[in-house]
Every structure is written in structure tokens, then in C-alpha cells.
Amino acid sequence: xxxxxxxxxxxxxxxxxxxxxxxxxxxxxxxxxxxxxxxxxxxxxxxxxxxxxxxxxxxxxxxxxxxxxxxxxxxxxxxxxxxxxxxxxxxxxxxxxxxxxxxxxxxxxxxxxxxxxxxxxxxxxxxxxxxxxxxxxxxxxxxxxxxxxxxxxxxxxxxxxxxxxxxxxxxxxxxxxxxxxxxxxxxxxxxxxxxxxxxxxxxxxxxxxxxxxxxxxxxxxxxxxxxxxxxxxxxxxxxxxxxxxxxxxxxxxxxxxxxxxxxxxxxxxxxxxxxxxxxxxxxxxxxxxxxxxxxxxxxxxxxxxxxxxxxxxxxxxxxxxxxxx
Amino acid sequence: xxxxxxxxxxxxxxxxxxxxxxxxxxxxxxxxxxxxxxxxxxxxxxxxxxxxxxxxxxxxxxxxxxxxxxxxxxxxxxxxxxxxxxxxxxxxxxxxxxxxxxxxxxxxxxxxxxxxxxxxxxxxxxxxxxxxxxxxxxxxxxxxxxxxxxxxxxxxxxxxxxxxxxxxxxxxxxxxxxxxxxxxxxxxxxxxxxxxxxxxxxxxxxxxxxxxxxxxxxxxxxxxxxxxxxxxxxxxxxxxxxxxx
Numbered sequence: 213x214x215x216x217x218x219x220x221x222x223x224x225x226x227x228x229x230x231x232x233x234x235x236x237x238x239x240x241x242x243x244x245x246x247x248x249x250x251x252x253x254x255x256x257x258x259x260x261x262x263x264x265x266x267x268x269x270x271x272x273x274x275x276x277x278x279x280x281x282x283x284x285x286x287x288x289x290x291x292x293x294x295x296x297x298x299x300x301x302x303x304x305x306x307x308x309x310x311x312x313x314x315x316x317x318x319x320x321x322x323x324x325x326x327x328x329x330x331x332x333x334x335x336x337x338x339x340x341x342x343x344x345x346x347x348x349x350x351x352x353x354x355x356x357x358x359x360x361x362x363x364x365x366x367x368x369x370x371x372x373x374x375x376x377x378x379x380x381x382x383x384x385x386x387x388x389x390x391x392x393x394x395x396x397x398x399x400x401x402x403x404x405x406x407x408x409x410x411x412x413x414x415x416x417x418x419x420x421x422x423x424x425x426x427x428x429x430x431x432x433x434x435x436x437x438x439x440x441x442x443x444x445x446x447x448x449x450x451x452x453x454x455x456x457x458x459x460x461x462x463x464x465x466x467x468x469x470x471x472x473x474x475x476x477x478x479x480x481x482x483x484x485x486x487x488x489x490x491x492x493x494x495x496x497x498x499x500x501x502x503x504x505x506x507x508x509x510x511x512x513x514x515x516x517x518x519x520x521x522x523x524x525x526x527x528x529x530x531x532x533x534x535x536x537x
Numbered sequence: 538x539x540x541x542x543x544x545x546x547x548x549x550x551x552x553x554x555x556x557x558x559x560x561x562x563x564x565x566x567x568x569x570x571x572x573x574x575x576x577x578x579x580x581x582x583x584x585x586x587x588x589x590x591x592x593x594x595x596x597x598x599x600x601x602x603x604x605x606x607x608x609x610x611x612x613x614x615x616x617x618x619x620x621x622x623x624x625x626x627x628x629x630x631x632x633x634x635x636x637x638x639x640x641x642x643x644x645x646x647x648x649x650x651x652x653x654x655x656x657x658x659x660x661x662x663x664x665x666x667x668x669x670x671x672x673x674x675x676x677x678x679x680x681x682x683x684x685x686x687x688x689x690x691x692x693x694x695x696x697x698x699x700x701x702x703x704x705x706x707x708x709x710x711x712x713x714x715x716x717x718x719x720x721x722x723x724x725x726x727x728x729x730x731x732x733x734x735x736x737x738x739x740x741x742x743x744x745x746x747x748x749x750x751x752x753x754x755x756x757x758x759x760x761x762x763x764x765x766x767x768x769x770x771x772x773x774x775x776x777x778x779x780x781x782x
Contacts, residue, residue, distance in 0.1 A: 227695070283699065285664075286673055310694050314676030317629070317664035326745035327630070329659050343749060349563075350655050352554040354752040361745045397673040397707070401689070402700040411696035417782065441782055452713070459679065459713040460693060465550050465655055466574045467713065474781040485550045491754050495779045497771065498760070508760050513774060517765030529769035533776055 213244035216301035218292050219252045219264055219272075220311055223403070226260065229307040229370045229414050231267055236373040237305040238268025239334055244303075249273060251295040251387065253288055255281050258384060265382030267375065273298075273387035279396065282403070283311060287395035289318035294389040296323060296363070308367035309414070316367045326359035329367045332492075350465040351488040369492075370414035371471045410444040412461060417443035418472045418493075420463055421451065424479020424500060424519055428456035433523045434478065440530045446470065448480045464489035479519045482507025499523070538592035538683075540583040541645040543636055543662065544611055545573040545626075545654040546604040556751045563656075563751070572607045575651025575712060577614070582681060582716035583649055584615040593617045597639050599632045601625055605734070613721035613729035624739035627747070629657075633665035634742045640670060647688075648708040652677045663710040673707040679714035 217237035219230050234250060241248040250269040252261055254276070261272055273295050280287060292315065296304050304319060306312040308330045320327035328344040332354070336343045341358060344366060348355035412418065419438040421431060431445075438445045445461060452462040463470055465485040471492035478499045480486060487510055490496065498511035501518050508514045515522050548554070549569040557564045572580075583594040596616040598604050601623065608619045622635040640648055650663035660676065667674030679698070680691035690709060692699045721729070763771050775782045 222695070229695075285675065289668070310677055310692065313660045314664055314674065314692075317633075317661045318668040318674070320630070320661075320745075321633075321665050321668040324743075324745070327661060328746065329661060345752075348657055348748075348751065349548070349552075349554045350550075350658055351754075352552075353556075353754070355657070355748045356750045356752070358747050358749045359745070360747065361743075394671075398675060398701050398703045400699050400701050403694070403697060404700065405697035409696060414695055462713065469658075474775065474779070483551075484553070488550075495775070495781050496757070497775070510757050511760040512757065512779065513771055514760040514762050515765060515768055515771060516762065517768070521765055522768045525768035526772055529772035530782075532769070533772055533782070 213241070213302045214246040214300050215241040215248045215303045215305060216292070216296045216299055217248060217250045217269065218306045218315070219250045220307055220309060221252065221254055221256050224254065224256050224260065226263070227414070228375070229309055231375045232370065232373050233305055233307045233368045234264055234267040234269055235376045236334070236368045238376070238378070240303055240305070241268070243334065244337065249295070249299045249301065250382070251275065251292060253280050253291055261384055262382065265380055266377050268378050268380055269382045270380070272382050272384045274384055275387050275389060282400035284396055284398055285314050285318065286397060287391050289315050289322060290391055290395050291389040292319050293322040295387060298387070302363050304363065304365045306367045308369050312367045316365055320365040323363045323365065324361060325363040325365045326361040327365040328357045328359060330369045331366050332369055332372045335366070347469070347492065349488070351469050351491040369471060371416065371473070410442065412444040412446055412463070412470060413468050415444035415470065415472050417441050417474045418446050418463070418470055419443045419476045419478065420446035420448070420480060421478050422448040422480030423450050431457070433527065437523060437527050437530065440527060440534065448486050477507055478523060480507060481505045482510070538587060538647060539643070539645045540587060540592060540594050540647045540649060541640055541643060542576065542580045542583045542594060542596045542616065543648065543650040543666070544576040544580065544596050544598050544607065545651070546570050546598065546600050546607040547573045547654050547656045550574070550655065554753070560751050561749070570607060572610050573651050573654045575653060577718050578713065578716055579649035579651050579711045580611055580614055580616060581719040582711060584719060585716055586683065595620060595643065595645070597622070597636055599624060599626045599635045599739070608734060609729045610721065612732045612734070613725040614719050615725060618733040618735070620735045620737060622739050623736050627744060629659045629661035630665060630745050631742045633662045633669060635739055636662070637666045637669040638740055639737070640666065646705045648706070650708070650710045652710045652712040660710065663708055667708040673703050675701055675703060675707070675709045677712050678709050679712050681709060681711070681715055
């Protein structure tokens with residue numbers, strides 16, 4: 213099966229999730245004996261584009277127009293589906309980022325394709341059956357989804373697939389899709405970045421705080437620990453509901469679902485809704501003064517103790533570790 | 538303004554998830570169903586935008602008769618009327634086709650959905666409806682303001698946000714921050730019983746995807762406890778044993 217992967221850039225740069233999705237798409241192409249083509253939209257420099265070749269794309273279709281330098285959902289969806297048709301792709305893969313979530317459903321409709329979002333593993337292909345595993349019930353379960361259509365669209369969860377440098381190279385071709393005024397009904401006026409912060413949804417490490425921290429004024433130590441570890445900061449629902457922290461830090465069933473290598477929960481008891489949002493974490497650490505806190509039941513490491521005593525010790529220990537490195 | 542809000546009937550957030558028939562069916566026995574929390578935000582925003590007689594809010598749900606308590610809840614919160622498409626929601630594409638049909642017939646200026654349902658979490662239906670209707674869509678917005686004929690929305694992106702302007706009609710899926718959830722008052726609850734709820738039959742749609750089975754997460758190994766005065770050992774274990782830092 214020929215595979216097309218959309219390589220999402222943010223202001224001309226690729227993020228880790230883009231390399232992950234290329235590696236994933238390359239594995240599907242290999243699995244099915246097809247070739248992998250990547251499509252890039254926006255202003256990405258040639259040497260940055262060429263990097264994508266290392267991960268198994270044999271060709272990169274480059275769409276570079278000023279009108280496409282920032283995200284336009286309808287136009288991008290149209291271009292990706294035109295690219296899919298031009299290379300006879302039967303599998304189209306995108307990252308399950310905020311942008312991917314907006315794009316992929318439109319691409320799927322355009323291609324009359326079945327769509328699985330948030331894939332966690334490579335598809336299981338046997339004869340005509342094509343099945344993909346994804347999360348369901350907000351992290352409380354997994355669903356195996358069969359795609360019955362000729363063309364299949366998949367978005368890959370961040371942190372779900374290992375980046376593989378294959379040492380291959382790709383040719384870069386200009387691709388000229390047809391778009392009309394109709395495709396440009398939204399316009400990005402401004403991009404506001406929290407530049408000093410690590411983004412939570414695709415973070416590898418997360419330090420999260422709950423009501424046990426007693427008030428927003430005590431978040432300094434959470435932020436210090438997170439910054440020393442290179443981690444994103446998160447929080448429980450009561451914390452964001454009380455306005456101690458912004459909504460975009462709310463981890464859980466009705467907030468952000470995360471899948472980091474390490475999730476450190478400090479002063480969070482572990483309500484079922486919060487646990488749902490962290491169940492895909494590889495290692496969970498819980499620090500809580502209540503030994504009966506339900507969070508300990510799903511933790512790999514735990515400290516039963518007061519956050520105000522424990523966290524400063526952890527900060528010192530990380531400093532020592534970093535000094536040794 | 539005429540607004541359509543798409544609502545989903547989902548298991549309460551505290552539900553313990555189990556499956557029947559060899560893990561092929563969600564076990565709904567004893568499960569309390571609620572209005573999807575993100576859809577509740579979409580509805581709250583729609584009511585806010587039409588306050589003071591400035592338009593109307595219609596809610597639409599694709600579901601069998603057992604979703605009517607959830608639809609009545611939406612009417613109690615403040616929707617003016619409701620439409621139920623009488624079919625089990627087979628998958629997001631099926632639901633999107635049903636709602637697109639309703640939306641075309643109703644000529645709405647704005648369609649709002651929650652960012653995702655908390656059962657299947659697809660975040661698919663909204664953008665699919667917009668694509669079927671050939672209108673703009675913005676997924677996962679946390680702010681929406683309207684000034685004359687232009688709407689300005691803030692969309693979440695990794696590590697920041699985008700401010701976007703868009704012309705009507707359009708569709709947006711919403712997340713926390715877009716509105717404060719509205720709680721039904723007694724008058725709302727009383728009037729919800731008599732507000733119009735129209736039931737329509739579903740149109741036929743190809744089954745592009747289907748769930749073959751479910752799995753539950755593997756149990757985690759027992760927690761390794763470290764004593765408070767040896768907290769530094771945790772960092773050591775994360776570094777040399779778990780190898781995550």
C-alpha cells in the first residue's frame with residue numbers, strides 16, 4: 213500500500229511528533245510493500261525538509277505559498293487529499309495534534325475514507341482486514357477499530373511510536389495543488405506562544421499538582437522541579453476550576469489526556485476522571501500524604517508524605533543528578 | 538442568530554468501564570448517562586450568544602429513545618428546541634452525515650460541538666459535518682467572540698494558541714474556557730418538558746469503520762514505596778532503574 217504522511221510544521225520547524233509519524237508511516241509502507249511519500253505545507257527550508265528522508269520517506273511533496281504559511285484548515289485538507297490521490301495512497305497518516313485533529317476528519321470525508329484517530333500501535337493487517345488500536349473511554353479502555361474503506365486515514369498519538377533513523381534520503385518535489393478562495397475562509401491573525409513552557413499534550417515528562425498544594429502561591433516548587441527535569445506542568449480539575457492554574461494544564465477525562473514517559477502527581481488523590489487522563493503514562497510517581505489515596509493503586513513509585521517536605525528534597529536530588537551528568 | 542448544538546449522550550465520568558460478549562460490547566448495565574461535558578460547554582456558549590432574544594438554540598442528538606433524558610437536560614439548561622435522529626450512533630461519520638442533513642435543512646449560522654465525546658474521544662464528528670457541508674471549521678477553541686459579521690476564535694495549539702477570524706456560517710468544536718457551564722434552574726426544568734422535541738428517521742450511510750473489540754489496560758505492578766526522609770532515592774530510581782530521567 214502506498215502511504216502518504218502529512219509532515220506538520222510549526223513556523224517552519226518540525227516537532228518530535230512529526231518524526232514519530234514519519235517513522236510510523238514508513239513502517240506501514242514497509243509492512244504492506246508500498247512506498248512512503250510525505251507532504252509539507254508552508255514555508256519549510258530545504259535542509260529541514262531533507263531531514264524527513266532519514267526516517268523512510270522516499271519523496272517529499274513540498275507546497276510552498278505565502279497564503280499557506282499559516283494554518284488554513286480547508287485548504288490544507290484539500291491539499292493533503294490531492295497529494296494522496298497523486299501518489300495513489302491508500303493509507304494517509306497525520307499526527308494526532310490539535311492541528312491534526314482538525315484536519316484529518318476533513319481529509320477522511322474528502323477521500324471517502326474510514327478514519328482512526330489517536331492510533332497507539334501499527335495496524336494489524338490480515339487479508340482484507342485492517343485494524344488499528346486506539347484509546348477509548350478517555351483512557352479507561354482501548355478499542356480495536358476496523359477500517360472497511362479502500363482508503364484509510366490514521367492519526368498517530370504523540371509518544372506512541374519510536375523515531376527510527378533509517379539513514380535513507382528523499383527527493384524533494386514542488387507540488388502545485390489547486391485551491392480556490394473557498395478554501396480560505398479562516399485567517400490566522402496571531403500566534404501566541406508560551407515560549408518558555410513545554411507543551412503538555414506531547415510532553416515526555418509531566419509534573420502535576422493537586423489540591424494538596426493548598427493554593428496557587430505554592431506552585432513555585434512544582435515549576436522548579438518541572439523546569440529542572442525539562443517537564444511540562446499539569447494540574448487536577450479542582451485546581452483549574454478554582455483558577456489556581458489555567459485550563460490548558462488540566463489533565464484528565466475532561467481536560468488533556470497525556471502519555472508521557474514519566475508522570476509525577478503531587479497532592480492529587482487520583483479521582484477516576486484524573487486517572488483516565490494519565491493511564492497511558494509509562495511510569496507514574498505519586499506523592500500524597502494520604503496512604504489511602506486511590507492514585508497509589510496505579511502508581512509505580514510512591515512517597516506517602518507531605519509535598520512541602522518531599523518536593524524540596526526531590527529538587528535537591530535532581531540538582532545533584534544533573535551535576536553528576 | 539440561529540445556532541445548532543450537537544450533543545452526545547455519554548457514560549458519567551465516574552463510570553467504571555466494563556465490556557460484554559467477549560469484549561465486543563460496552564456494558565451499559567447500571568451506567569448513568571449524562572450530557573457530554575464538552576457539549577454542555579458548547580450549549581452554554583450558544584445560550585450566552587443568544588441571550589435577550591437574540592436568536593435561537595437548537596440541540597441535535599443522534600440516538601435511540603433512551604437518550605431523551607439527556608436531550609431534556611439540554612432543554613432545561615436553555616436550548617429552545619431539540620431534534621433527535623432516531624438511530625444508534627454507529628460511528629462518527631454516520632453521526633456527521635445525519636447532523637449535516639439536519640443542519641442543511643435548518644440553515645444555521647453557527648454549529649457548535651464539544652471538542653470530543655468522553656466515551657469514544659474521536660474529535661471527529663464536528664470537522665466531518667463541516668466538510669460534508671463544505672463550510673469552515675475550527676477545532677478545539679477556547680474563546681469565541683462575535684463582532685458584526687466576523688467571529689474571532691482562539692484555537693489551542695501545542696505550546697500556545699492561534700487567534701483566527703472566520704466568516705459565517707461555520708462550525709467550531711469547543712473546550713474548557715469557552716463558557717462557564719450553565720446549570721438548569723427550576724423554570725428551565727419545568728419548561729423543558731413542553732419544549733419541542735422532534736424525532737426524525739436516519740438516512741443510510743456506508744459503514745467506513747467499526748469497532749471489532751475492546752481491551753482494558755493491563756494492571757500495573759504494585760507501587761514501590763519510598764519513605765519521606767529518603768525522597769532523594771526516588772530520583773535515583775527514576776534515573777537508574779526506570780531510566781526515564
